[in-house]
Amino acid sequence: MSAAEDVTPVLHPDGWALLEALPPYDPATALGLGARLREAGAAPATVAAALTQSRLRAAARGKLGGFADHMLFTAEGLEQATRLPVAARHADRFRRAGATRVVDLGCGIGVDAMAVAGMGIAVDAVERDPATAAVATVNLRHLEHAVVHLGDAEAFPDGLPVPRPGTPGGTDAAWVDPARRRDGRRLKDPEQWSPALSWALGLAGTGVGSVGIKAAPGIEHALVAPGGPAAGWSAAWTSVDGDVVEAVLWWGAAAEPGTLRSATVLRTVPGAGGDEQVQEAGTLTDVGLGPAPVGPVGGYLHEPDGAVIRAGLVAHVAEQLGGRLLDPMIAYITTDEPVTSPFARSYAVHAVLPWGLKRLRAYLQTQGVGRVTVKRRGSPVEPEELRRALRLDGDREATVVLTRRGDERIVLVCDPLV
Ligand SMILES: C[S@@+](CC[C@H](N)C(=O)[O-])C[C@H]1O[C@@H](n2cnc3c(N)ncnc32)[C@H](O)[C@@H]1O
Structure with missing residues (x-):
């Protein structure tokens, strides 16, 4: 982590105040702005951290819209974060499943946790990286019933300070968005993910009623097929404007009964006041059709x-x-x-x-x-x-x-x- 990537200075009131007072980020003027701030007496580490956050906020707008302007980031956390409209759909699935207390096992900078907590569902967000956990704590600061725990997700349920599944008021749903990159490279083998896919599938046996696991779009269909390691789960692929952004494995009350596979197509459309909105164009569900017919090119x-x-x-x-x-x-x-x-x-x-x-x-x-x-x-x-x-x-x-x-x-x- 470089000095500029250190978020600590903006966690202090003077660093936060500097960040909040910065003009909209402009790469052409950022260097000059930094020099002027240092000349005016701001500590170099604070200026570097504030400008880095300002740049990351600008970069995050595509994923998070206007929320980005009130958040903190790590570069890696932003890269791995779910787009907010997609996170909102995860949260809505937990709501429809009747979840009241979700544990987010590897919460990153907290976008999925924000969406769940934003629906009024309690969230325990667990993150093992201290800087990322600090950032998530800031990002969840306005959301009631959202708590970030610094710790190892794989200690769930017994080794974490979260309400035990199956007890009154206990955790009734789990969300895992595993880290799928190491040293900048995508990890193809789900057992290399953190947490590993096999561990995440085991959450179905912990007493929670619903589980969602965000996976790579390339996961194998055999996973959810009868006899597969995730038999009884449903796999839901999602695209945004033609880009396939994820496949989520859903289990329990959050799964679609009898559906092995589905595809949801989301599109960005102009919204009210010039803002853009992401809307669902449709969801297609596997009804077990055989192969499509083959024939000559038509018009x-x-x-x-x-x-x-x-x-x-x-x-x-x-x-x-x-x-x-x-x-x-x-x-x-x-x-x-x-x-x-x-x-x-x-x-x-x-x-x-x-x-x-x-x-x-x-x-x-x-x-x-x-x-x-x-x-x-x-x-x-x-x-x-x-x-x-x-x-x-x-x-x-x-x-x-x-x-x-x-x-x-x-x-x-x-x-x-x-
Ligand atoms: C893909 S990111 C989560 C992104 C998050 N869903 C969001 O939208 O912001 C995965 C996170 O899991 C964390 N992680 C990986 N293994 C973990 C473990 N065993 N315990 C806690 N956190 C873990 C990583 O540090 C990383 O921040």
Whole structure:
């Protein structure tokens, strides 16, 4: 941790006051501002910490909106934190499950805990890193019934000062968002996460009524399948504006009975007063469909949302659209009609060509296309290389989709369907 990353100076009243008095962060003026503050007598460590927090607050706005302006961060804690609208959905699931006291086992800077406590549910937030726990304490300061404990989450339930599950007023739900990075690298093996996934799954046996475990979007479906280590749990994938942000394993009252897998698509939309809001476009639930039909390219192409693909629900979107796959192994759906779905991006197909740079270039030139968005599934061609190699100069835009049907490589030239 560098001196600037040390949050201690802003935990003191003079450091906090300096941070709160800073103008909105501007990287172009931050150095000069720092020099002026030091010349005016502020301690260098305090100035460094306040400017770092100011920069992190600005960086956090995308995840946390205006709340970021009243919070403290560690750089790592911000990177790992849940986006607030997604955290609000976790909290709402606990509310619907009837939870009254949630333990957050590895709370980081406290975003999930803030969302749960914001619903009026009591939270015990446990964090083992002292600086992160201090930051979480500041971030939860206005929320009644939220307490941060410095300690090892894996001591739950007996070794932590939290009300025992199964007792009156006891902890009735547990949330775990394990640390999934070490030394800046993502840890693929869930047993390397902290806490490890197998330990977190064991929370189902501690007497709580609901458990949620945030996991990587790439978790295996076999986990929740009958006979799998998380049989009886449901896995819920979520995307925000097309980015798959998480898969959460839910158990007990917080799980969807009988649902192994689901996909929720969230979108940012303009809200009141110029602010943005994140809204649910839809949730798709696994109803055990077989594989989607496969057939020829129609007039329309549909690219399923990443959450749908990760959840293995492409056949469900194909059925909803009345469509078919171009290839049984590739997640592109085609239809003859201009149908749309919240679970896919749709395009009108103008041409289907065998793959070949010269042929594609000639076609795009005849159409006056100068700018292309390149998408690919099942093609080795690098989109950036293709864009450069095309050397186009027309006025129109087009979406070029590189894919294949069996062994045949094809290119679809499309326009987004509005
Ligand atoms: C992914 S972050 C949590 C982010 C949090 N959900 C949020 O939205 O702000 C995981 C946190 O768990 C903490 N952690 C990992 N293992 C722990 C353990 N055994 N006991 C307590 N905290 C732990 C890490 O220090 C890290 O801050």
